[in-house]
Amino acid sequence: MPPTITAFENSPDRGRGQARDMRVRWALEEVGQPYDVRLVSFKQMKEPAHLARHPFGQIPTYEDGDLALFESGAIVLHIAEHHPGLLPDEPNARSRAIAWMFAALNTLEPPIVELGMAMLFERDKSWYEARLPMLQDRVRVRLGELSLRLGGADWLDGAFSAGDLVMVTVLRRLNTSGLLEEYPDIAAYVARGEARPAFRRAFDAQLAVFTAASRS
Amino acid sequence: MPPTITAFENSPDRGRGQARDMRVRWALEEVGQPYDVRLVSFKQMKEPAHLARHPFGQIPTYEDGDLALFESGAIVLHIAEHHPGLLPDEPNARSRAIAWMFAALNTLEPPIVELGMAMLFERDKSWYEARLPMLQDRVRVRLGELSLRLGGADWLDGAFSAGDLVMVTVLRRLNTSGLLEEYPDIAAYVARGEARPAFRRAFDAQLAVFTAASRS
Known part of the structure; x- marks a missing residue:
């Protein structure tokens, strides 16, 4: 039996692939592991x-099998540890990834x-315009540092890895x-x-999944 | 040579152990690994x-040695993977930890x-009182869920682990x-x-470290 993941029955991102199941799907595709998906509604998620x-x-x-895991980061790491292709073999490079x-x-x-939460839930608040530049600047600081480290390379540290x-899935949330x-x-x-x-x-x-849910 | 970690020369938490070096120090102490500390100033951190x-x-x-790592979570995991005591031997329990x-x-x-950032940096803003309950409720939701899962047990999943x-270090930031x-x-x-x-x-x-810095 292939592993089973859960995903939104009706994703709030309207199919843009920003929900956290995307990370797990991508990792499973990178290592060539088929998987099943169980869709859950917002109501079911709290049951x-x-x-x-x-x-x-x-x-x-x-x-x-007997293993049930949560947290997208932990799931991606678990997949990367059990299949070749997402972590370097060399121990130090593996730790850095x-x-x-x-x-x-x-x-x-x-x-x-x-920043995304404020843009979604606080746009109509009196303080939204005043806080927005601060939230944007916090992200800009990190993007600037990331750009400096990337230094024109294709990937963060040698070959493409789980890192x-x-x-990439985190940065896509800025879209x-x-x-x-x-x-x-x-x-x-x-890109x-x-x-x-x-x-x-x-x-x-x-x-x-999103397209099918929209049709029904 | 023991590993070397970096920590604040003068911690903004005034010695309450809320800076992220605390996690790494604690992990090293749990596994009995001596370590050296290099203190860095806020200016040095950006050099x-x-x-x-x-x-x-x-x-x-x-x-x-040849390995340089960052991110407290990654460092704790690295220590836990290279010394007994912080992760279960059984593979599924290890993944859950x-x-x-x-x-x-x-x-x-x-x-x-x-919540902590707002309490530190937005206390004098006109919107502080209006936003505070929302920030507190976001934390309460997670604490309620955590409490439900803990269900009176001593630790999250069996014996004490890196998890x-x-x-505990994350929750201590609520103090x-x-x-x-x-x-x-x-x-x-x-506790x-x-x-x-x-x-x-x-x-x-x-x-x-904080006490010595305060005296000088």
């Missing part, structure tokens, strides 16, 4: 059956999500912010990730 | 020598840091928010972590 799989009532989850996964999730994603995979356009090298880095055949397959699979 | 170690100009970093590390850093820490270590007191079981969980001898040694070591 006991799903909470048993994910204590915080989110997607994605990952089930493979994992460091980039944590950097994407703990240093880049928080200010990016905070790049997670970083309505206008900020990515300020850093052409980072926009090109994201390199999106051009990978495994990304395309994963993207098309999540889009098909 | 090329430190940026070579940490692309985002933060602490902690970790150097061991790592999932808790990611959950602490990617699901719990972002709303906790956002608990990271989670001026008043929110931990609303969840006595989580407060007790944090269990803080009572571990390895935590105490790590805490005392970072406090000694």
